[in-house]
Amino acid sequence: MDEAQAVLDSIEGTVGEIAVDNPKMSMRDVDVFYAEKQAIFGVDLDVANNEVIAMIGPSGCGKSTFLRCLNRMNDTIPICRVSGSVMLDGDDIYAADQDPVLLRARVGMVFQKPNPFPKSIFDNVAYGARIHGLAANRAELDDIVVGSLKRAGLYEEVKSRLDAPGTSLSGGQQQRLCIARSIAVSPEVILMDEPCSALDPIATARIEELIDELRENYAIAIVTHSMQQAARVSQRTAYFHLGKLVEVGDTNEIFTNPQHELTENYITGRFG
Amino acid sequence: MADKLHLDQHISQKFNDELEDIRSRALQMGGMVEKQVSGGLQALLEGNSELGNKVAKLDHEVNSLEVEIDEACTQVLARRQPAASDLRLIVTVIKVITDLERIGDEAEKLGRFAVDLASSRELPAYRKELRHLGELVQTMLHDALDCFARMDYEAALKVAARDDDVNAEYETLSRLLITHVMEDPRQVKNVFNITWCARALERIGDHSVNICEYVVFLVKGKDIRHTNLVDINQSLKP
Numbered sequence: 001m002d003e004a005q006a007v008l009d010s011i012e013g014t015v016g017e018i019a020v021d022n023p024k025m026s027m028r029d030v031d032v033f034y035a036e037k038q039a040i041f042g043v044d045l046d047v048a049n050n051e052v053i054a055m056i057g058p059s060g061c062g063k064s065t066f067l068r069c070l071n072r073m074n075d076t077i078p079i080c081r082v083s084g085s086v087m088l089d090g091d092d093i094y095a096a097d098q099d100p101v102l103l104r105a106r107v108g109m110v111f112q113k114p115n116p117f118p119k120s121i122f123d124n125v126a127y128g129a130r131i132h133g134l135a136a137n138r139a140e141l142d143d144i145v146v147g148s149l150k151r152a153g154l155y156e157e158v159k160s161r162l163d164a165p166g167t168s169l170s171g172g173q174q175q176r177l178c179i180a181r182s183i184a185v186s187p188e189v190i191l192m193d194e195p196c197s198a199l200d201p202i203a204t205a206r207i208e209e210l211i212d213e214l215r216e217n218y219a220i221a222i223v224t225h226s227m228q229q230a231a232r233v234s235q236r237t238a239y240f241h242l243g244k245l246v247e248v249g250d251t252n253e254i255f256t257n258p259q260h261e262l263t264e265n266y267i268t269g270r271f272g
Numbered sequence: 273m274a275d276k277l278h279l280d281q282h283i284s285q286k287f288n289d290e291l292e293d294i295r296s297r298a299l300q301m302g303g304m305v306e307k308q309v310s311g312g313l314q315a316l317l318e319g320n321s322e323l324g325n326k327v328a329k330l331d332h333e334v335n336s337l338e339v340e341i342d343e344a345c346t347q348v349l350a351r352r353q354p355a356a357s358d359l360r361l362i363v364t365v366i367k368v369i370t371d372l373e374r375i376g377d378e379a380e381k382l383g384r385f386a387v388d389l390a391s392s393r394e395l396p397a398y399r400k401e402l403r404h405l406g407e408l409v410q411t412m413l414h415d416a417l418d419c420f421a422r423m424d425y426e427a428a429l430k431v432a433a434r435d436d437d438v439n440a441e442y443e444t445l446s447r448l449l450i451t452h453v454m455e456d457p458r459q460v461k462n463v464f465n466i467t468w469c470a471r472a473l474e475r476i477g478d479h480s481v482n483i484c485e486y487v488v489f490l491v492k493g494k495d496i497r498h499t500n501l502v503d504i505n506q507s508l509k510p
């Protein structure tokens with residue numbers, strides 16, 4: 001068989017502790033297929049409350065695929081099939097009685113490219129709150145929008161032009177707008193897929209600062225290609241390779257003394 | 273080269289070269305310091321003032337090499353943001369060269385005392401003990417550097433354990449010297465200088481132990497400072 005298959009076969013289980021004491025989400029034996037092709041192989045992982053967990057790994061290893069399992073974003077891809085269990089506060093999010101729309105309010109997502117709706121800054125943030133009927137009147141809605149913009153660290157920059165289109169903001173501001181939009185519906189978990197890849201170092205530093213603050217109230221899972229970013233923002237780091245979870249552990253440990261050779265090779269830029 | 277850390281397998285060839293350069297310069301500095309120690313010891317034992325002065329002067333070279341390596345390490349930290357074993361190598365080198373520099377200082381002291389003591393009547397009585405202590409310490413330093421070069425943490429643990437012999441030897445010698453001063457207080461200055469020499473040698477042993485501990489950190493990623501040997505061996509079991 002080819003080399004990749006040999007490496008894949010050599011990965012047996014996950015090095016490190018996949019479970020945590022206070023899991024917000026618990027994934028067990030998760031497989032994901034795109035049609036016939038398997039993209040995720042038997043992944044077990046917990047995401048803890050008040051933690052940032054970073055997911056790293058080479059391009060195509062399945063980080064985004066796995067992340068999308070956590071709020072059933074994969075449902076939107078017809079050929080995608082997920083098996084195994086994904087629990088949120090002990091409830092299976094794939095159970096028949098689960099409403100994916102409600103679920104995605106509890107488990108929000110921020111994407112790589114900022115994707116503001118073609119609406120005003122205010123309406124971008126108000127959107128989810130309206131859909132889910134979180135505000136009884138205009139004053140409450142104002143509170144939610146202003147509060148979310150403040151928590152996303154954007155309010156001061158946009159307070160005088162809340163009616164301007166969201167797309168008129170800079171890339172970094174748009175990303176913070178998307179974060180404001182996702183926290184406006186009071187999620188419990190925030191998933192971020194390379195949220196800073198289009199941003200400059202200053203905007204990135206702002207988002208990272210924000211992530212650290214959000215951790216007080218949420219569980220956060222972030223996919224990133226930047227090793228330094230993973231090292232800076234996360235408490236735990238998970239290393240994926242060819243669809244398997246190779247190693248997970250304390251971020252300090254992973255970046256100073258990883259146990260698996262594949263992890264070591266990846267984070268130090270060595271040949272596989 | 274026994275390269276347990278695969279330093280030459282980065283995708284960036286330039287990064288391979290930078291790390292190898294830092295490592296080999298640290299070893300070069302180790303060689304210089306070793307020479308300085310053996311010169312200092314020889315000057316002391318032979319009462320050779322000229323050699324003593326020469327050894328004392330070598331210290332400049334050692335110091336400037338330390339500054340150079342330090343700078344190279346800072347550059348790699350800033351530009352490469354090394355992780356895992358690369359990070360441990362850089363941290364280890366920064367620490368190793370600090371201890372080497374201190375060893376250089378101790379060797380310099382030996383050189384200076386060798387000059388002061390060259391014509392002392394007290395020294396010959398302690399030559400045998402000083403030589404013995406000196407040889408113990410010299411081999412320890414040599415072996416510690418060897419472990420660093422070969423990244424051999426098991427050997428490093430064994431070398432570090434030899435510090436007990438050095439300490440025992442040093443205790444014996446200082447007791448002799450104290451007795452000497454008590455019996456003949458007029459010779460206090462020379463005897464004190466001999467004590468300082470013994471002390472310098474003993475400190476070189478301590479620094480060699482530090483180097484051994486860094487080797488364990490480098491290879492195993494575990495900080496074993498301030499831990500006893502039994503616990504260390506326990507914690508390093510696979």
Ligand SMILES: Nc1ncnc2c1ncn2[C@@H]1O[C@H](COP(=O)(O)OP(=O)(O)OP(=O)(O)O)[C@@H](O)[C@H]1O
Pocket residue numbers: 034039057058059060061062063064065066077
């Ligand atoms: N919509 C899709 N349809 C078919 N195959 C897909 C789809 N999305 C992803 N895949 C495949 O699944 C595997 C994992 O892809 P995924 O996007 O999860 O990787 P990733 O780790 O996020 O990569 P990157 O770092 O490049 O974003 C890849 O082989 C990819 O080709």
Ligand SMILES: [Mg+2]
Pocket residue numbers: 063064065193223
């Ligand atoms: Mg992706």
